[in-house]
Amino acid sequence: MTDIHTLVGAYVLDAVDDIERAAFSRHLADCPSCASEVGELRETAARLADGAWSVPPPGLRTEVLAEVSRTRQVRPGGRPARDGRPAGSRWRTLSAVAVAAAVLAAGAGAVTWTVAQQRVRDERASTAAARAETERIRTVLAQPDLAVRGAELSGGGRLTVFSSPGRDAGLALLADAPPIPADRAYQLWLMDGATARPANVLAAGATxxxxxxxxxxxxxAVAVTVEPAGGSAQPSTTPLVIVPFT
Known part of the structure; x- marks a missing residue:
């Protein structure tokens, strides 16, 4: 049968089952030495992890429990443990386990904080970019020389082109184009006679x-082709539609 005094470390780390927890809780009421050890271990772990706690790595519990299972303890009174180590050595080992657990938790906290900060920065940058694009679209649509042209794609869908020569800018609206594989993308081209210049690439698979x-x-004119995701330097397929500016 397990010596109940040896459950101090496991009890603090919540590595006992319900029966052991209930038995050790009753034991604490009659064993000042074990109660003192429990309090000291909890205080040590709390101080080391204060301000840095986070969700620990998945392997932390397994690593700590493995170390606890290898660490022998002694009864109150200073008698050597079964492996011959004195109580002071056993306390240092348990303290090392607590330190390791706190360090791993602190490390996880730092990583979590860094990831969260990066996500905030990414979201802010994405929001700022979206606002800037919306403002550019509004500027194009507000030009007095704005011209609007449109045509149907072969296979379905429509391309509508808004252009402002005075602003030297335009806007292309592709809607309800035929479905394409996830590794392909619709690409827009600015045409100068028979010469095509890459203009913009839609998201892979987007219609x-x-x-x-x-x-x-x-x-x-503006032309549309289906290209590999990420786009091509020159059209690799026949245009599905060509919309002239005039």
Missing amino acids: GDTALLSGVRGRS
Whole structure:
């Protein structure tokens, strides 16, 4: 049968089952030495982890319990443990376990905080970029020389082009285009006669979106092709539609 005095470390680390927890709780009422050890261990762990606690790594509990299972304890009174180590050595070992647990928890807290901060920065940058794009779209649509042209894609869907030569900018609205594989994307091209210049690439697999165009002055049309995700330097497929600016 397990010596109940040896459950001090496991009890503090909540590594006991319900029966052991109930038995040791009753034992604490009649054993000042064990009660003192429990209080000291809890205080040590709390101070080391104060201000840095976070969700610990998945392997922390397993590592700590493995160390506890290898650590022998002694009864109150200073008698050597079964492996011959004095009580002071056993206390140092338990303290090392507590320190290791606190250090791992602090490390996890630092990582969690860093990840959270990066997410906040990413979200702020994304929001700022979205606002800037919305403002550019509004600027294009407010131009007095704005021209609007549109045409149907072969296979379905429609491309509508808004252009402002004076602003040298435009806007392309692709809607309800035919479905494409997730590793393909619709790409927009600014045409100068038979010469195509990359204009914008939609998200992979997307069948509709709004895209800003720059450098439209002097161009003849906007074309759409299906390309590998990420786009191509030159069209690799036949255009599904070509919308002239005039």
